[in-house]
Amino acid sequence: FNRLWGTDSHDLLQLPNILPTTKVQPPQINLGQDALNKANCSPEVFRCTMTKIPETAALLQKARLPLGMLIHPFKDLNYLPVIQCNVIVRCRACRTYINPFVSFVDSKRWKCNLCYRINELPEEFQYDPVSKTYGDPSRRPEIRSSTIEYIAPAEYMLRPPQPAVYLFLIDVSRLAIESGYLEILCNILLEELKNIPGDARTQIGFLAYDSALHFFSLAEGLNQPHEMTVLDIEDVFLPTPDNLLVNLKDRLELVEDLLKLLPVRFGNTFDGSSALGAALQVAHKMMGPTGGRVTVFQAALPNIGPGAVTSREDPNQRSSAEVAHLNPANDFYKKLALDCSAQQVAVDLFIVNSQYVDIATISGISRFSGGCINHFPLFKSSRPLLVDGFQKCLRRYLTRKIGFEAVMRVRCTRGLSIHTFHGNFFVRSTDLLSLPNVSPDAAFGMQVSIEENLSDCQTVCFQAALLYTSSKGERRIRVHTLCIPVASTLNDIIHSADQQCVVGLLAKMAVDRSMQSSLSDAREALINAAIDCLSAYKFSLNMGSGSSGLLVPECLKLLSLYISAILKHAAFRIGSSTRLDDRVKAMIDLKTKPLPLLLQSIYPDMYPIHNLENQEVIINEEEEPVPLPPRLQLTARCLENKGAFLLDCGDQILILVGPNVSKEFLNEALGVPDYASITDSFCEIPLLDNPSNARLHNFINYLNDEKSYPAPLHVIRDNSPNRIVFLEKLVEDRLENSLSYHEFLQHLKTQVK
Numbered sequence: 072f073n074r075l076w077g078t079d080s081h082d083l084l085q086l087p088n089i090l091p092t093t094k095v096q097p098p099q100i101n102l103g104q105d106a107l108n109k110a111n112c113s114p115e116v117f118r119c120t121m122t123k124i125p126e127t128a129a130l131l132q133k134a135r136l137p138l139g140m141l142i143h144p145f146k147d148l149n150y151l152p153v154i155q156c157n158v159i160v161r162c163r164a165c166r167t168y169i170n171p172f173v174s175f176v177d178s179k180r181w182k183c184n185l186c187y188r189i190n191e192l193p194e195e196f197q198y199d200p201v202s203k204t205y206g207d208p209s210r211r212p213e214i215r216s217s218t219i220e221y222i223a224p225a226e227y228m229l230r231p232p233q234p235a236v237y238l239f240l241i242d243v244s245r246l247a248i249e250s251g252y253l254e255i256l257c258n259i260l261l262e263e264l265k266n267i268p269g270d271a272r273t274q275i276g277f278l279a280y281d282s283a284l285h286f287f288s289l290a291e292g293l294n295q296p297h298e299m300t301v302l303d304i305e306d307v308f309l310p311t312p313d314n315l316l317v318n319l320k321d322r323l324e325l326v327e328d329l330l331k332l333l334p335v336r337f338g339n340t341f342d343g344s345s346a347l348g349a350a351l352q353v354a355h356k357m358m359g360p361t362g363g364r365v366t367v368f369q370a371a372l373p374n375i376g377p378g379a380v381t382s383r384e385d386p387n388q389r390s391s392a393e394v395a396h397l398n399p400a401n402d403f404y405k406k407l408a409l410d411c412s413a414q415q416v417a418v419d420l421f422i423v424n425s426q427y428v429d430i431a432t433i434s435g436i437s438r439f440s441g442g443c444i445n446h447f448p449l450f451k452s453s454r455p456l457l458v459d460g461f462q463k464c465l466r467r468y469l470t471r472k473i474g475f476e477a478v479m480r481v482r483c484t485r486g487l488s489i490h491t492f493h494g495n496f497f498v499r500s501t502d503l504l505s506l507p508n509v510s511p512d513a514a515f516g517m518q519v520s521i522e523e524n525l526s527d528c529q530t531v532c533f534q535a536a537l538l539y540t541s542s543k544g545e546r547r548i549r550v551h552t553l554c555i556p557v558a559s560t561l562n563d564i565i566h567s568a569d570q571q572c573v574v575g576l577l578a579k580m581a582v583d584r585s586m587q588s589s590l591s592d593a594r595e596a597l598i599n600a601a602i603d604c605l606s607a608y609k610f611s612l613n614m615g616s617g618s619s620g621l622l623v624p625e626c627l628k629l630l631s632l633y634i635s636a637i638l639k640h641a642a643f644r645i646g647s648s649t650r651l652d653d654r655v656k657a658m659i660d661l662k663t664k665p666l667p668l669l670l671q672s673i674y675p676d677m678y679p680i681h682n683l684e685n686q687e688v689i690i691n692e693e694e695e696p697v698p699l700p701p702r703l704q705l706t707a708r709c710l711e712n713k714g715a716f717l718l719d720c721g722d723q724i725l726i727l728v729g730p731n732v733s734k735e736f737l738n739e740a741l742g743v744p745d746y747a748s749i750t751d752s753f754c755e756i757p758l759l760d761n762p763s764n765a766r767l768h769n770f771i772n773y774l775n776d777e778k779s780y781p782a783p784l785h786v787i788r789d790n791s792p793n794r795i796v797f798l799e800k801l802v803e804d805r806l807e808n809s810l811s812y813h814e815f816l817q818h819l820k821t822q823v824k
């Protein structure tokens with residue numbers, strides 16, 4: 072009996088404070104050798120739901136955990152070895168890139184760790200340019216690091232590397248103009264034009280659309296851009312063959328003129344139509360010869376011409392358990408996306424809508440072309456919070472690095488097979504993803520099955536290779552290799568679970584389930600996943616059916632908490648009103664966001680910030696002290712009237728200020744004279760010259776350091792109607808028609824057999 076209550080077992084019902092006060096670290100993969108552990112891929116890039124792989128499918132079945140991988144392949148990295156060589160060393164049989172986990176038969180031959188073929192080493196590989204000696208291949212960077220980038224020789228190109236080409240599609244319908252986004256967009260573009268990735272060959276173009284298509288010729292010698300309007304949107308054509316996409320450097324002044332002119336030109340429109348489909352068809356024609364990136368700014372429901380949709384949201388269904396219309400209304404956008412993908416064109420969406428725009432349908436243009444989708448619901452230029460979020464997101468988008476005409480292939484050791492991919496791409500063949508663009512903010516998931524007994528293997532490997540053209544016209548291959556040991560006992564497998572990665576994969580699987588079956592089936596599958604894992608653990612402990620409690624191993628103790636939280640996520644919640652577009656976008660995020668952001672959207676990080684002077688401190692890179700307050704569980708029980716609490720939701724940071732917070736905190740940290748001065752549009756904490764303010768800024772900057780751009784901030788007074796935005800994130804509490812975490816555990820207890 073004592074063995075059960077050893078260090079590793081917890082009874083969830085006896086653990087009211089389950090959340091660690093510091094960040095949950097990914098579990099370590101132990102390969103038995105320090106050098107190999109050090110060489111293994113970073114969990115920030117490549118993560119498996121288990122740190123040990125079951126040796127048979129039957130064992131995996133017994134563990135009742137999903138087996139799969141999450142990958143963030145083009146993440147911005149601080150350190151990346153780049154190699155230029157004449158010959159890239161790859162297995163002759165399975166084309167795996169040489170990596171730290173191969174074995175050397177002798178100094179001239181290596182054994183592939185995926186298919187076990189023995190390969191010859193080229194002469195070049197045995198030479199160490201540092202010591203100028205031959206014979207020790209393990210000194211090579213390919214053998215010392217699991218993440219590496221090659222500059223590809225000519226045989227990796229089907230054509231000369233394409234230049235960076237950017238086309239902007241701009242909705243100028245009445246709703247679009249009323250939202251006021253156009254002027255903000257043009258101003259940010261004017262500021263960032265010089266920072267867009269590219270070189271002397273970079274091309275740019277613009278197309279505006281309402282019920283017609285408005286082309287802009289930027290021909291050499293023009294005093295100002297020349298507008299050409301095409302009224303026929305049923306059968307699109309280009310009004311001129313040239314000067315719609317132009318060299319950015321040569322025509323910079325004309326481009327700047329156009330960006331100043333656009334808001335004026337369409338400022339007084341009454342055109343209520345938005346011909347998105349026709350605009351996308353034109354974009355495909357314009358970009359086809361080169362490939363590149365199309366960025367769409369859409370504010371209204373596309374209601375005219377090809378691809379037109381009608382409003383099909385039933386507002387009475389917003390909180391229903393059965394939500395209709397999660398799937399596209401037509402296949403126009405998916406089909407066009409596949410045409411775009413074939414021509415190396417990706418389409419990204421910025422949706423700045425005030426009404427339903429049918430994201431379920433129009434998102435197809437991005438999902439199947441390797442694009443991304445950004446959403447700013449209820450956008451109005453008069454709302455500072457929304458404007459701040461839009462500007463930050465747009466700046467990051469315009470200046471982040473980009474890869475063109477990319478493909479990604481994921482290989483795995485013989486006996487394993489990858490069967491389902493999650494993310495935005497087109498699957499060209501079983502393991503080859505076509506990515507017309509690749510972004511450093513895009514992540515992917517895949518499910519893995521065990522096809523053959525792995526008992527002869529000590530370890531298995533996964534290798535992802537991303538081949539792309541850089542914005543400077545270089546063909547490059549980024550390779551990540553992850554090595555995982557194989558285990559043969561149920562106990563070993565269950566104790567190897569990576570609960571955060573499991574949740575990430577389950578979320579993606581649940582989105583698919585919602586689309587293929589129904590929202591209630593998806594919710595049931597999530598609950599069953601929690602029940603399954605608790606039941607499997609109970610079975611592994613060999614306990615009779617009479618025993619009480621909900622036992623979990625340390626590595627899975629947060630899984631039930633995360634699952635109870637995800638049932639309240641905008642993607643899957645029922646009972647509280649959720650607009651259809653918002654729900655669909657939440658589902659898209661679960662399929663495409665990197666794991667840390669995804670976890671913060673499910674279970675945000677909450678910290679007290681009214682007493683930062685009493686907290687532990689670390690020193691940041693700028694040698695400033697950063698206070699580290701303890702993370703709190705997401706329940707109103709943790710809030711106090713005299714406190715202030717920060718909620719890091721990943722893509723936004725919310726601060727709730729209690730009514731009795733100290734005057735010093737208000738004056739010094741927040742820089743307001745009194746409580747009532749915290750307005751509903753408080754979205755920037757001023758920089759003041761006092762320690763309290765510096766501590767708060769250092770802490771917020773520290774949280775932002777982990778993000779691709781600083782999260783928009785919203786400070787909320789406890790007696791403001793906005794407090795609901797904060798309170799609905801307290802997912803451990805009972806919300807309208809949804810169970811509290813404690814009630815959820817009671818439900819699990821009745822189900823665990």
Ligand SMILES: [Zn+2]
Nearest residue numbers: 162165183186
């Ligand atoms: Zn091989």
